[in-house]
Amino acid sequence: MSSLETARLRDALVAIVGAEGVLSSPADLSVYECDGYTLERAQPDIVVLPRSTREVAAVVRLAWDAGVPFVPRGAGTGLSGGCLPLEAKLMIGLSRMRQIRAIDVPNRRLVAEAGVVNAAVSRAVRSHGLQYVPDPSSQSACTIGGNIAENSGGPHTLKYGVTTNHLLGVELVLPDGAVVELGDAIEHTLGYDLTGVVCGAEGTVGIVTAATLRLEPMPAAVTTLLSIHETVADATAAVSDVIAAGIVPAALEMMDRTIVEAVEAAFGFGFPTDAGAVLIIEVDGPAAGLAALTAAVTEICRNHRARSVRVAADDAERAALWKSRKRAFGAVGRLAPNYCTQDGVVPRTRLPEILAEIECIGARHRLRIGNVFHAGDGNIHPILLYDERDEGEVARVIAAGREILAACVRLGGSVTGEHGIGVEKMQELGLIFGPDDLAVMRQVRAVFDPDSRANPGKIFPTSGGCVERRRPARQAAL
Numbered sequence: 138m139s140s141l142e143t144a145r146l147r148d149a150l151v152a153i154v155g156a157e158g159v160l161s162s163p164a165d166l167s168v169y170e171c172d173g174y175t176l177e178r179a180q181p182d183i184v185v186l187p188r189s190t191r192e193v194a195a196v197v198r199l200a201w202d203a204g205v206p207f208v209p210r211g212a213g214t215g216l217s218g219g220c221l222p223l224e225a226k227l228m229i230g231l232s233r234m235r236q237i238r239a240i241d242v243p244n245r246r247l248v249a250e251a252g253v254v255n256a257a258v259s260r261a262v263r264s265h266g267l268q269y270v271p272d273p274s275s276q277s278a279c280t281i282g283g284n285i286a287e288n289s290g291g292p293h294t295l296k297y298g299v300t301t302n303h304l305l306g307v308e309l310v311l312p313d314g315a316v317v318e319l320g321d322a323i324e325h326t327l328g329y330d331l332t333g334v335v336c337g338a339e340g341t342v343g344i345v346t347a348a349t350l351r352l353e354p355m356p357a358a359v360t361t362l363l364s365i366h367e368t369v370a371d372a373t374a375a376v377s378d379v380i381a382a383g384i385v386p387a388a389l390e391m392m393d394r395t396i397v398e399a400v401e402a403a404f405g406f407g408f409p410t411d412a413g414a415v416l417i418i419e420v421d422g423p424a425a426g427l428a429a430l431t432a433a434v435t436e437i438c439r440n441h442r443a444r445s446v447r448v449a450a451d452d453a454e455r456a457a458l459w460k461s462r463k464r465a466f467g468a469v470g471r472l473a474p475n476y477c478t479q480d481g482v483v484p485r486t487r488l489p490e491i492l493a494e495i496e497c498i499g500a501r502h503r504l505r506i507g508n509v510f511h512a513g514d515g516n517i518h519p520i521l522l523y524d525e526r527d528e529g530e531v532a533r534v535i536a537a538g539r540e541i542l543a544a545c546v547r548l549g550g551s552v553t554g555e556h557g558i559g560v561e562k563m564q565e566l567g568l569i570f571g572p573d574d575l576a577v578m579r580q581v582r583a584v585f586d587p588d589s590r591a592n593p594g595k596i597f598p599t600s601g602g603c604v605e606r607r608r609p610a611r612q613a614a615l
């Protein structure tokens with residue numbers, strides 16, 4: 138946008154949301170130059186922070202009339218550059234839409250605005266013995282709107298399903314400013330599953346302003362185990378065998394030695410830093426059956442040479458264990474100035490192969506790579522450590538990331554388990570889908586957004602565009 142256009146737009150936005158809801162100074166905008174994927178950066182020209190659906194609709198209508206594309210943003214914890222303002226210089230932040238509009242305990246559902254932080258939903262219903270299950274490790278910051286856009290998972294989605302399985306309906310502002318209600322508060326609705334289309338669309342079909350979420354009862358009893366293995370291969374073989382035995386744990390997470398070292402230094406839980414890998418396994422359900430389940434899981438881990446299998450003694454120890462796991466990414470900051478979290482998925486029986494492959498790729502590119510992931514569903518998160526001041530190393534991180542994703546596809550998996558395509562993986566989408574598949578997806582998107590006004594330049598591969606942008610972060614920031 139020219140500076141004149143920006144100034145005009147700014148005045149019009151101030152008229153809708155007030156001056157405190159419009160940011161345009163370089164210092165303010167610098168906060169919004171990237172999400173959790175920091176290899177690429179771009180500043181918006183304006184950030185607008187509406188407080189209600191009415192204000193979002195008025196802002197979007199204004200953008201529509203002015204021919205200005207926009208990018209929605211929640212908390213900016215995304216890990217694939219989804220809210221990077223590349224082709225849309227107007228950013229619409231939902232962080233001030235934080236109301237829980239309704240809690241319906243008997244029907245186990247809740248209506249939350251898009252900017253409500255994930256963890257706040259479970260907090261709001263805990264006293265009723267209910268919870269909102271999807272629990273991304275970023276749940277203390279990420280928003281319901283961002284979760285819906287990314288169809289986010291989390292440690293406990295292995296047994297209970299990801300965001301789409303807990304989403305009953307959405308209030309959506311279409312790219313022309315119209316407000317529609319999709320889905321319903323009841324379990325089964327007629328017609329096309331349009332809520333399903335919005336979930337995982339990464340903001341390319343409009344802005345979610347509120348959502349009706351399904352709540353689940355808290356499990357009657359929970360046991361959390363820590364299984365310590367000498368090698369990653371033993372740990373991943375145990376993962377496969379647990380699931381093959383017909384056991385569906387509530388969560389089944391793995392951390393390798395690199396990550397354990399960082400986590401132990403940060404939180405001092407008492408992990409052995411000489412172990413090859415640790416598994417955190419949680420089983421839940423009626424108290425009566427839990428001892429047998431725990432025994433079965435323990436035996437499988439021991440069959441795979443577990444050095445020890447320890448059961449969390451009480452809620453405090455369980456909470457400390459989960460704190461270590463959920464804050465593992467943050468602890469990685471101790472290991473290197475920068476890191477890039479990759480996200481792929483393989484059939485869980487192929488975990489040993491993909492982890493061996495990741496090790497080879499790291500060695501070939503002279504990179505240190507740690508692994509912390511939702512092992513139970515085969516969702517891998519290799520963490521590539523680097524220093525962004527070393528442009529050669531940045532280039533090697535990008536190349537290694539692409540090789541890891543290609544390996545996931547070769548092993549029968551996919552290029553994202555839960556972090557979405559964003560800008561990071563647009564090129565990789567072609568590894569999974571052919572031109573005809575992509576054409577159908579573009580047509581679906583066009584039904585909602587015929588002029589590509591909502592988060593343009595994301596998800597779909599463009600000829601050459603994303604390759605060109607894949608340059609070192611320091612250059613990209615210039």
Ligand SMILES: Cc1cc2nc3c(=O)[nH]c(=O)nc-3n(C[C@H](O)[C@H](O)[C@H](O)COP(=O)(O)OP(=O)(O)OC[C@H]3O[C@@H](n4cnc5c(N)ncnc54)[C@H](O)[C@@H]3O)c2cc1C
Binds near residue numbers: 173282555556
């Ligand atoms: C430490 C850490 C741990 C993480 N752990 C997990 C994990 O366990 N599981 C997992 O799935 N992810 C995880 N993530 C990734 C990230 O937290 C999720 O993708 C999350 O859902 C993003 O939410 P957000 O509010 O930060 O969205 P943002 O990053 O702000 O946006 C993400 C995408 O959603 C779009 N968007 C945001 N709000 C809306 C809206 N209201 N309407 C339409 N589109 C919108 C944006 O345009 C963008 O494309 C983790 C990230 C970090 C940093």
